[in-house]
Amino acid sequence: MIAPLLRKLDTLISLSDGEKHALLNADNATRHVEPRTDIVVEGAVRDGVNLVVEGFACRYKLLPDGRRQIVSYLLPGDLCDARMFLLDRVDHSVATLSRATVVVWSRHTILDLIEKNPGLARAFWWSTFVEESIGREWLVNLGQRTALERLSHLICEMFFRLDSVGKTRGHSFELPITQADLADTLGLSVVHVNRTLQELRRDRLVTLSGKVLTILNLKMLQTIAMFDPDYLNPRAWRPNDAPQPANEHYEAASTEERAQRRVKGF
Amino acid sequence: MIAPLLRKLDTLISLSDGEKHALLNADNATRHVEPRTDIVVEGAVRDGVNLVVEGFACRYKLLPDGRRQIVSYLLPGDLCDARMFLLDRVDHSVATLSRATVVVWSRHTILDLIEKNPGLARAFWWSTFVEESIGREWLVNLGQRTALERLSHLICEMFFRLDSVGKTRGHSFELPITQADLADTLGLSVVHVNRTLQELRRDRLVTLSGKVLTILNLKMLQTIAMFDPDYLNPRAWRPNDAPQPANEHYEAASTEERAQRRVKGF
C-alpha cells in the first residue's frame, strides 16, 4: 500500500529493514477521496499526516478574485504535509486532482515513528528538500520558460517522479488531471495549454489519449524543456559519497556521536 | 551586527536571553562583498553558513541558454543557507545584488550553537518555513499576476520584510538593486519592468529615486497586488501561542537525546 513511499524514501536515503517495518506496521487509516476534494484546507487545524498512495493531488493558493495557482503536485508516495505536522496551520490548501487514495497517520503515530526511527525522520526531511528544490525549478519554469518549454518541463518532471515510484510503464504514465489543472500549474490559459499540447503531439514528442500520456521522444522533450533531472535527486547533489572536508570534523569527533552523524547523514 | 537576525528570529519564536547571547558571541567572520558576487556557487562544496547583515543578495538559477531566474531574496537578517549546512551541495547559486556585508559561521560553530541551544535550531527551522511560504507566494506571483500586480506585490513584500528587521524609515527603504534584477525576479523584460515602474510612479503609488523607494499609498499598493502579509508571519498560522503537542513531546524526550532533538527541534 505504501510501497511508493517506501521506494521513494529508500532511494533518497536507504532505509533499514527496521525502519521499513515500522512504516509498514504503523497505524494508519486509508481514505478514498473523490477528485477536486480538499484534503487540507488553508488555515484549518491539522491533525495528522497524509500520504498520497494513488492518484494526484496538489497544493494550491487562491487569489481573492478566484485565480488559482497550483504550487506543487503530490504524486503517489508524496507526503501531503511532510514536516508540516509541526505547524498547526498551513498557508495553502491541498486538494485531490483525480480520484485518489490517501493514507493518514495521526500526529501521535508520526511522532512515535520518528522518535523510534530517526532514520525515518531523516528520510522525511530529505523529501522536503526535494520538494523545495522542485519549487525552485517551478519558479524558473514560470519565470523564464515559454509555454512549450513549461509544459515539456512539467511532463519530464512528472515522468521522472512517477518513474521513481514505479508508476510508469515504459515511457507512459497516467495523467489523471485536466487541462485546466495544467493551466493553473503553468500559469497559462486552458486554451493555450490545449494548443501547446497539440504542438507537442504534432511534433511527435508525446501522445495523450484518454488519461495516458506517452513520451515518444524523451531526449528531444528534455532538450526543449532544458530539463535536467538532478534537482529531483539530492543524492546527486553530493560530489560522491566521499567524506567532505567539513565532514572530517565529524568523523573525528567520537564521543560526540549519532547526533553528528545524523546531521551529516541528512 | 547580527541585530537584524536576532530581531527576526525573536519575532518568529521568542528567544531566551541565553540563546541571544549564544548567537551574539558565536565565532564568526565578517565579509564585505561587492555587488554581483557569488557567495554560494551551485554545486560547490559548502563550508559554513552565511548571514546577510547589510545589502541584498539572492538565490538564482541559470538556464543553459543564459536566462536567469532569481528564486528568492536574501535581505538583512536572512540566512543564506538556513539548514543547507546539512547538504554538501545545493542546486542553486547565491549572489549579492548590492554591496553587502555577510557574517559567516563555520559549520562547526553552527552545529555547536544548535547543539547547545535547541531553541535556536527551532528558530532557524521556522525561518525556513517562512522562506518556503515566500516561495509559494512567488509562484502565485509569477503564475497568476500581471506585471503591475507582480511588481506591486514584490514591493509590498520587501517593505514588510525590511520593516520587520528595522530597515525602513517610514514608508521608505533602500532598494539597492537594478531593474534587470527585478526583471529576473518577476519573469519580465527589463523594458517592461521600467514601464511598469513608471506606471506605479504615475499613479502616485511609489517614488523611486536614486536607490530609495518610497511607498506613497501602501493600502492601494496592497490592493492592486492582492497582498496579504500573513504568509510572512508563521506565528499567525498558529491559532494562538498555546503549547503544542508536538512541542511538549519534544521538550519531554530525554534519553534519546540530542539526536532526537536535533531532528525534531530543527
Next chain:
DNA sequence: CGACTATTTGATAGGACTCAACCTCCGTGG
C-alpha cells in the same frame, strides 16, 4: 440518452517582448 464536464477550434485583442537608440549618472583619468 441526457446533462455535464472537458477538449478543441476560430477569431480577435492585448500584454509583454525585442530591437535599437538615446539619455543620465558616475567614477576614472588625463
Next chain:
DNA sequence: CCACGGAGGTTGAGTCCTATCAAATAGTCG
C-alpha cells in the same frame, strides 16, 4: 576640471506570444 566610458535607465516602434470570447465537438457518468 572636463573628457571619456560604461552601466543603468528611458523611449519608441513593431511584433509575437498568450489571453479572451464564443461556440462547437467529444467524452463521461448516472
